[in-house]
Structures are given as C-alpha cells and as structure tokens.
Amino acid sequence: DKAWWKESVIYQIYPRSFCDSNGDGIGDLPGITSRLDYIKELGVNVIWLSPVYRSPNDDNGYDISDYQAIMDEFGTMADFDKLLSEAHARGLKIVMDLVVNHTSDEHPWFVESRKSKDNPKRDFYIWREGKDGKEPNNWGSSFSGPAWTYDDATGMYYLHCFSPKQPDLNWDNPAVRQAVFDMMTWWCDKGIDGFRMDVISMISKREGLPDMPTNGALYASCNLGCCNGPHVHEYLQEMRRKVLSHYDLLTVGECAGVTIDQAKQYANAQGTELNMVFQFEHVDLDGGDAVTGKWSTRKIDLVALKKLLSRWQNELDGVAWNSLYFCNHDQPRIVSRLGDDSPENREISAKCIATCLHMMQGTPYVYQGEELGMTNVPFGPIENYRDLESINAYRDLSARGVMPQAELMAAIAYKSRDNARTPFQWDDSPNAGFTTGRPWIMVNPNYVQINAKEQLGRADSVFHYYQKLIGLRRNSPDKDLIVYGRYDLILPDHPQLFAYTRTLEGKTLLAVCNLSGKEAKFDLPEELKGRKSRLLIANWQAAPAAPGAMTLAPWQAAVWVLE
Ligand code: GLO
Incomplete structure (x- = not known):
C-alpha cells in the first residue's frame, strides 16, 4: 500500500550542533527556524529533531x-511552537525524538522513586537488592561499567x-505506560508529525533479569537482557491503540x-506497531569483538554489506518497510568510513555512497552535514571529545589494557559519535558560521573547504547531488519505481561494485556503484540487454546514456531506467 511516510525523505537535526542564534556556542531552536529554507531547498519533506x-x-x-x-539552552516552548508553524508553512513535517526507555535521574519520577521503598513512584523504575554484596546481575551498561548503580537512600x-544518569523505566508497570502515552498524546495534540x-526495542526486560553470557567481557551486554524482550510487541500495540x-x-x-x-513484526504492513525500524546490522559490520565492542578500525567488507542490505530489502518487501540510513548522531561520517575522504575523492565517493543508498526501497534518512559530504574529525587528544560513550570507553579500555594505547585512540577517532556532532559547516567564516561564541565542541578545521555556502553556489557539489537524488524520489516520473519497485541484487560477489535493479510494472531501474578506489569492469546482464534506456543520474559528466560493457573509474556511480 502507498503511504506518505514511504514516499518521504527525512533530514535529521542534532540541535546542539546545527545553528546557534544567541552566541552561547550551543545550537538552538531559533537557529533551526532560521535555516528552514536551507532544508526546504534540499528537497526533504520531514525533519527529525534529536x-x-x-x-x-x-x-x-x-x-x-x-x-x-x-531544554533551556535550546530556547522556550514558544520557540518550539514557532519552529513547528514555520516548518509547516513550508510543507515540512516535524518528527520528535521519543526517549522513553529511560529518563534522567533528575526527572521528578526518579527523584520520587529513589526516596523510599514504598514511594508511589518506586515501581516506575527497576530496583533490585544486591547479590552477595554486588550488583543484582552481570549486565553491563552500553556506556561502560555495570548496568546497575547502588543507591544509598x-x-x-x-x-x-x-549512563547512571539514565535510569531505565519499568514498562511492566501500567502506570508508566499510561504516563508515557499521555505525554505522547500531548505532543500529538500540539501538531507534531511523528516519533x-x-x-x-529495549523497553521489555527479560523475565527475572537473569545473568547473560559475557563472551569473555567484563559484563554481559545489557542488549542480551533487554532487546526484543517478552512484552515489547504487546506494549507497542498498546501504544498504537491508545x-x-x-x-x-x-x-x-x-x-x-x-x-x-523481528523487524517484520515491529514494522508489519498491517500497521499494528511502527512504520519502520532502524536496524543495526550494517553499521555493526566493522565492529571489534565482545571485549572491544564497537572500538575497532576495521573497514566494512563490501560483499558482506551488499548481502546484508539485500537480505533486508528482499525479506521486508511487501510485509514490512525499511528505513535507509548510513549516518546519524551515533555514527561516524560515512564518507570517512565507507568512502575516501581525501581531497581528490571525497566528493565523488560521497555521491557514490548516496546513490547506492537512495535508490533502494525504503525511507531514506539524511543526517545534517551528510549532504555536504562532511567528514570525520581530527580530534587529537581525548580532552577534545565530549561524548560520554567515547570518554568512558577510553577510561575503561585503557585502564584494563585491552588494546595498545595508539590503537585505542585510532579506534576512538574512527568510531566516536562525536564525529557526527561537530558544528554544521555553514560557511568559511570563523567557527564555520555556526556560532559567534565559543562552540561547545570543536569545529572540523576542514570547514574552510567544506561548507554549505560554497556548495550552494556550485552546480556539481555534493549538496546539489543529494538535492537531485531526493527530487527523483519525491517528484519525478520515476518516483513510484524508486519508492516501491522490487529490489534485486546483481553481481553479489563482485568485490567493488554494488549493483542492483528495481522493478515495477515493466520498468527497471539499474544502479551501478563502484564503491572502491580502483577501476571496475561492468557488463549488462543478458536479461537487461536490448531495452530502451535513459540515464537518471550519475556522479561523472560523461556517463553513457545507455548502460553496457564499461569500465567505471574509482567511485563512479550511475543509475539508468530501462523501459
Ligand atoms: C542510540 C541513541 C543514543 C543515546 C542512547 C541513550 O542508541 O540514539 O544517542 O545515547 O540511546 O538514550
């Protein structure tokens, strides 16, 4: 079935780092409002606000x-209402982040809950007695250390x-669910467009909170005890109904x-739970082991990536719906991760990656700065990082001597969430035009070369390439093919080319992306030969009007439609 959210392209904003209107070094809501025309120009129709x-x-x-x-630093509720109405006036929808697996420890619910064992809010959270003078079980926090904190009171x-400042809510308590649903209703009545x-996936914990396998690490990943737990679908169905x-x-x-x-259930086409999910398998492909976790400089294996994404494409077709993403506020920059961020290849590889993702079936997400090909950041010493996950990992893994220091710093530089969180690069003025004050986190020094102003003024920029990709999906004669067409991977074992077709009502789209720094040979599969074809988009000038036997230069990508 057709749906507007299947035909959408979403732009994610990390408000702290987008645009600062008052010079305190922190992005804010009026800053976002002042940049809505930029977002509109990119062509997306939905904004997700972290x-x-x-x-x-x-x-x-x-x-x-x-x-x-x-948040005080971001402005007031009046600023929010203004942002919402200004966005709506431009045909842009606003999707809110909903963080309800946990609250802050400073939320009034937790302030009450910790006071006494018989406080009315006690069961809003998950309290347990210690075991043999230690934590109640062996679960570890995603941000290092145990997943339990002892409370004196x-x-x-x-x-x-x-973090210990993010206590998990107890979703098994009906009063918690109702409180969350009431809060969501309040936002919906305000006129927001989604969550x-x-x-x-972590809201329903395993019955009895049992010890889980540690696989040689200090603690068992709390994911094992929390992800896709026994009641998660029941609670989401209740959320859907209410x-x-x-x-x-x-x-x-x-x-x-x-x-x-599980995704087939969460995002089921009957619509009993959610429209779609963010899965993690593809961004976990370059992780380390159970002990080092994500901290590794290993590169993503292209053949593995192709097979994995293709499985999601094929298996969800018709029964659920995919989200399409490489970037968000938790991921390093994709051009530095899967592409080549050197000055010679940065733009072409950013466009190649974008082509590959945006021509798949699903709803694409663009993370602020991705549309400029923003890169990872040369942070240097750990003092320049701000993200608690990175800082805790540094402390923990170096204290335990898990890897040599240089290797650890390289892994943090490569994978830190802060790579995505440096200020948006608006222009080449001081602090990239993000703030007139002192930014809360360093600005990537490459803002002088990589910035929105420069790219808006240049026809072949990464920005304009994203704009074209988004335009093809949002309003072009091939829109339905791009949104709804069936996906088939071709050349599954080719080590450089990510190539696939999309098919709908006798039309075929062919995407060929050379995701490598070397030339790659391509030939049109027999079954596609002899059809009338036209070039839809390519990241090099002389791309042929019809696909045939050809040699693609490093990072070249093109898309054709065959009728
Ligand atoms: C990813 C989130 C991340 C938060 C975490 C705790 O897992 O997007 O940014 O740190 O979920 O809320």
Whole structure:
C-alpha cells in the first residue's frame, strides 16, 4: 500500500550542533527556524529533531528531566511552537525524538522513586537488592561499567542500560505506560508529525533479569537482557491503540539488536506497531569483538554489506518497510568510513555512497552535514571529545589494557559519535558560521573547504547531488519505481561494485556503484540487454546514456531506467 511516510525523505537535526542564534556556542531552536529554507531547498519533506526536551545533558538530551519542557539552552516552548508553524508553512513535517526507555535521574519520577521503598513512584523504575554484596546481575551498561548503580537512600540498585544518569523505566508497570502515552498524546495534540523512538526495542526486560553470557567481557551486554524482550510487541500495540492510531504519524523505532524476522513484526504492513525500524546490522559490520565492542578500525567488507542490505530489502518487501540510513548522531561520517575522504575523492565517493543508498526501497534518512559530504574529525587528544560513550570507553579500555594505547585512540577517532556532532559547516567564516561564541565542541578545521555556502553556489557539489537524488524520489516520473519497485541484487560477489535493479510494472531501474578506489569492469546482464534506456543520474559528466560493457573509474556511480 502507498503511504506518505514511504514516499518521504527525512533530514535529521542534532540541535546542539546545527545553528546557534544567541552566541552561547550551543545550537538552538531559533537557529533551526532560521535555516528552514536551507532544508526546504534540499528537497526533504520531514525533519527529525534529536531531543529538545529539558535535560541535564549527561547524554546531550537523551537524558530527559521534563518531557513537556524545552531544554533551556535550546530556547522556550514558544520557540518550539514557532519552529513547528514555520516548518509547516513550508510543507515540512516535524518528527520528535521519543526517549522513553529511560529518563534522567533528575526527572521528578526518579527523584520520587529513589526516596523510599514504598514511594508511589518506586515501581516506575527497576530496583533490585544486591547479590552477595554486588550488583543484582552481570549486565553491563552500553556506556561502560555495570548496568546497575547502588543507591544509598534505600540500599538497593537501579538498572540503567546507559549512563547512571539514565535510569531505565519499568514498562511492566501500567502506570508508566499510561504516563508515557499521555505525554505522547500531548505532543500529538500540539501538531507534531511523528516519533523516532530511542532504543525502543529495549523497553521489555527479560523475565527475572537473569545473568547473560559475557563472551569473555567484563559484563554481559545489557542488549542480551533487554532487546526484543517478552512484552515489547504487546506494549507497542498498546501504544498504537491508545496514541498512534488517533493521528497520521511517521513512526520509526530505533531497534538495537533487531533481526529481520523481528523487524517484520515491529514494522508489519498491517500497521499494528511502527512504520519502520532502524536496524543495526550494517553499521555493526566493522565492529571489534565482545571485549572491544564497537572500538575497532576495521573497514566494512563490501560483499558482506551488499548481502546484508539485500537480505533486508528482499525479506521486508511487501510485509514490512525499511528505513535507509548510513549516518546519524551515533555514527561516524560515512564518507570517512565507507568512502575516501581525501581531497581528490571525497566528493565523488560521497555521491557514490548516496546513490547506492537512495535508490533502494525504503525511507531514506539524511543526517545534517551528510549532504555536504562532511567528514570525520581530527580530534587529537581525548580532552577534545565530549561524548560520554567515547570518554568512558577510553577510561575503561585503557585502564584494563585491552588494546595498545595508539590503537585505542585510532579506534576512538574512527568510531566516536562525536564525529557526527561537530558544528554544521555553514560557511568559511570563523567557527564555520555556526556560532559567534565559543562552540561547545570543536569545529572540523576542514570547514574552510567544506561548507554549505560554497556548495550552494556550485552546480556539481555534493549538496546539489543529494538535492537531485531526493527530487527523483519525491517528484519525478520515476518516483513510484524508486519508492516501491522490487529490489534485486546483481553481481553479489563482485568485490567493488554494488549493483542492483528495481522493478515495477515493466520498468527497471539499474544502479551501478563502484564503491572502491580502483577501476571496475561492468557488463549488462543478458536479461537487461536490448531495452530502451535513459540515464537518471550519475556522479561523472560523461556517463553513457545507455548502460553496457564499461569500465567505471574509482567511485563512479550511475543509475539508468530501462523501459
Ligand atoms: C542510540 C541513541 C543514543 C543515546 C542512547 C541513550 O542508541 O540514539 O544517542 O545515547 O540511546 O538514550
């Protein structure tokens, strides 16, 4: 079935780093409002805002102390209402981040909960007695250390899958679910257009909170005890009935640990839960082992990536719906990760990666700066990082001597979430035009070369290439083919080319992307020969009007339509 959220392209904003209007070095809501025309020009129709709620900022707003107030540094509720109406006036929808696996420890619910064992809010969180003077089980936090913190007031431990300042809510308590649903309803009544649900696959913990395998690490990953737990689908169906079904929303669940089979349920075409999920398998392809976790400089294997994404494409077709993403506020920059961020190849490889992703079936997400080919950041010493995941990993892994120091720093430089969080590069003025003050995190020094102003003024920029890709999907004669066409991988074992077709009602789209720094030979498969063809988009001038036997230069990508 057709749906507007299947035909959308989403632009993710990390408000802290997008645009600062008042010179305090921190991005804010009026800053975003002042840049809506830029977003409109890119051609997307939806904005996803990372959290803008009141927060002590232990995890940059993913630790919320008041769901119905705006973070002081970002402005006021009046600023939010203005942003919403200005966006709507431009035909842009606003999707909010919904962070309800946990709250801040400064949320009034937790402030009450920790006071006494019989406090009415006690069961809003997950409290347990210690075991033999230690934590109640062996689960570890995603941000290093144990997933439990001892609280003096009552002599018990509370569970936190993330930082100790992010206590997990107890979703088994119907009062918690109702409180969350009421809050969501309040936002929906304000007129927002959807929710991106933070780690929503983790809300239902395994019965009895049992020890889980550590696989040689200090703690068992809390994902094992929390992801896709026994009641998660039941709770999401309840959310659908009580809230989501009353509005016309885009919903996407961030689903750590989700498999294809589970995604078929979360994002089922009957619409009983969510529209789509963010899966992690493809961004986990360059991880380390159970001990080092994500901290590794290993490169993504292209053949593995192709097979994996193709499986998601084929298996969800008709029964669920895919999201398409390489970048977000938790991922390093894709041009540095999968492409080549050297001055010679940065733009062409960024365009090649974009082509490959945007011509697939699913709803594409563009993360701020991705459309400029923004790169990873030469942070240098650990003092220049701001992200608690990176800082904790540095402390923990170096104290335990898990890897040589140089290797650890290289892995953090390559994988840190801060790579995505440096200020948006607006122009080549000081601080990249992001702020007139001192930015809360360093600016990537390459802003002098890589910035929006320069790219808006140049026809062959990465920005204009994204604009074209988005335009093809949003409003072109080939729109339905791009949005709904069936996906088939070709040349599955080719080590350089990511090539596939999309088919709908006798039309075939062919995408050929040389995701490598070497020339690659391509020949048209027999079954596609002899058809009338036209070039849809390519990242080099002399791309042929019809695909045939050819040699693609490094990072070349092109898309044709065969009728
Ligand atoms: C990814 C989130 C991340 C938050 C975490 C805790 O997992 O997007 O940024 O730090 O979920 O809320």
